[in-house]
Amino acid sequence: MAQNNIYPQTSPYNKTGIINGKFLDVMEPYTAIPRDASDASFTITAQYEFRPDLLAQELYNDSRLWWVFASRNPNALGSDPYFNFKTGVNIFVPRMDTLKRVLGI
Numbered sequence: 001m002a003q004n005n006i007y008p009q010t011s012p013y014n015k016t017g018i019i020n021g022k023f024l025d026v027m028e029p030y031t032a033i034p035r036d037a038s039d040a041s042f043t044i045t046a047q048y049e050f051r052p053d054l055l056a057q058e059l060y061n062d063s064r065l066w067w068v069f070a071s072r073n074p075n076a077l078g079s080d081p082y083f084n085f086k087t088g089v090n091i092f093v094p095r096m097d098t099l100k101r102v103l104g105i
Contacts, residue, residue: 030068038094043091050086056068069091
Protein backbone atom coordinates (compact mmCIF):
# COMPACT_ATOMS: atom_id res chain seq x y z
CA MET A 1 0.00 0.00 0.00
CA ALA A 2 1.43 3.35 -1.06
CA GLN A 3 1.79 6.10 1.51
CA ASN A 4 2.05 9.82 0.98
CA ASN A 5 5.33 10.99 -0.37
CA ILE A 6 8.02 12.71 1.68
CA TYR A 7 9.76 14.34 -1.28
CA PRO A 8 9.64 18.15 -1.54
CA GLN A 9 7.77 20.03 -4.26
CA THR A 10 11.08 20.53 -6.10
CA SER A 11 11.49 16.78 -6.59
CA PRO A 12 10.25 14.91 -9.66
CA TYR A 13 9.18 12.16 -7.23
CA ASN A 14 6.86 14.45 -5.26
CA LYS A 15 3.65 12.84 -6.53
CA THR A 16 4.95 9.27 -6.36
CA GLY A 17 3.81 7.17 -3.41
CA ILE A 18 6.02 5.21 -1.04
CA ILE A 19 5.37 1.51 -0.37
CA ASN A 20 5.97 0.05 3.10
CA GLY A 21 7.79 3.21 4.10
CA LYS A 22 10.80 2.15 2.02
CA PHE A 23 10.22 1.95 -1.71
CA LEU A 24 8.98 4.34 -4.35
CA ASP A 25 5.80 3.23 -6.08
CA VAL A 26 5.47 3.49 -9.86
CA MET A 27 6.49 7.04 -10.71
CA GLU A 28 3.63 9.43 -11.24
CA PRO A 29 3.98 12.05 -13.96
CA TYR A 30 5.88 15.22 -13.13
CA THR A 31 3.93 18.08 -11.62
CA ALA A 32 2.46 19.93 -14.58
CA ILE A 33 4.16 23.22 -15.37
CA PRO A 34 1.55 25.25 -17.25
CA ARG A 35 2.23 27.37 -20.30
CA ASP A 36 2.60 31.03 -19.52
CA ALA A 37 2.97 34.07 -21.76
CA SER A 38 6.16 34.91 -19.87
CA ASP A 39 7.90 31.62 -20.81
CA ALA A 40 11.13 32.23 -22.71
CA SER A 41 12.11 30.32 -25.81
CA PHE A 42 15.56 28.76 -25.42
CA THR A 43 17.66 26.80 -27.88
CA ILE A 44 19.84 24.26 -26.08
CA THR A 45 23.54 24.99 -26.61
CA ALA A 46 26.49 22.59 -26.49
CA GLN A 47 27.22 23.80 -22.95
CA TYR A 48 23.94 22.24 -21.73
CA GLU A 49 23.71 19.21 -24.03
CA PHE A 50 22.48 16.21 -21.99
CA ARG A 51 22.66 18.41 -18.84
CA PRO A 52 19.28 19.90 -17.94
CA ASP A 53 20.57 20.07 -14.36
CA LEU A 54 23.21 22.63 -15.38
CA LEU A 55 20.61 24.81 -17.07
CA ALA A 56 18.34 24.56 -14.03
CA GLN A 57 21.25 25.60 -11.81
CA GLU A 58 22.00 28.57 -14.08
CA LEU A 59 18.39 29.74 -14.35
CA TYR A 60 16.88 28.79 -10.99
CA ASN A 61 19.92 28.34 -8.74
CA ASP A 62 18.70 24.78 -8.08
CA SER A 63 19.90 21.85 -10.21
CA ARG A 64 17.12 19.66 -8.75
CA LEU A 65 14.61 21.52 -10.93
CA TRP A 66 15.93 19.84 -14.11
CA TRP A 67 12.62 18.00 -14.50
CA VAL A 68 10.77 21.30 -15.03
CA PHE A 69 12.05 21.35 -18.62
CA ALA A 70 10.68 17.84 -19.22
CA SER A 71 7.31 18.76 -17.73
CA ARG A 72 7.01 21.99 -19.71
CA ASN A 73 8.34 20.52 -23.00
CA PRO A 74 6.98 16.97 -23.44
CA ASN A 75 6.82 17.29 -27.25
CA ALA A 76 10.42 18.51 -27.58
CA LEU A 77 12.02 16.22 -25.00
CA GLY A 78 9.76 13.18 -25.23
CA SER A 79 10.23 10.31 -22.81
CA ASP A 80 13.97 10.88 -22.27
CA PRO A 81 14.61 14.34 -20.84
CA TYR A 82 18.37 13.72 -20.63
CA PHE A 83 19.32 12.24 -23.99
CA ASN A 84 16.80 14.39 -25.89
CA PHE A 85 18.28 17.51 -24.25
CA LYS A 86 20.47 18.09 -27.32
CA THR A 87 22.17 21.04 -28.93
CA GLY A 88 19.76 22.82 -31.27
CA VAL A 89 16.52 21.64 -29.61
CA ASN A 90 14.21 24.54 -28.83
CA ILE A 91 12.39 24.45 -25.47
CA PHE A 92 10.27 26.81 -23.41
CA VAL A 93 11.71 27.89 -20.09
CA PRO A 94 9.32 28.98 -17.34
CA ARG A 95 10.17 31.96 -15.17
CA MET A 96 11.03 31.44 -11.52
CA ASP A 97 7.85 33.34 -10.59
CA THR A 98 5.82 30.64 -12.34
CA LEU A 99 7.65 27.86 -10.49
CA LYS A 100 7.15 29.60 -7.16
CA ARG A 101 3.42 29.85 -7.84
CA VAL A 102 2.97 26.30 -9.16
CA LEU A 103 5.34 24.45 -6.83
CA GLY A 104 4.99 26.64 -3.76
CA ILE A 105 8.73 27.10 -3.40
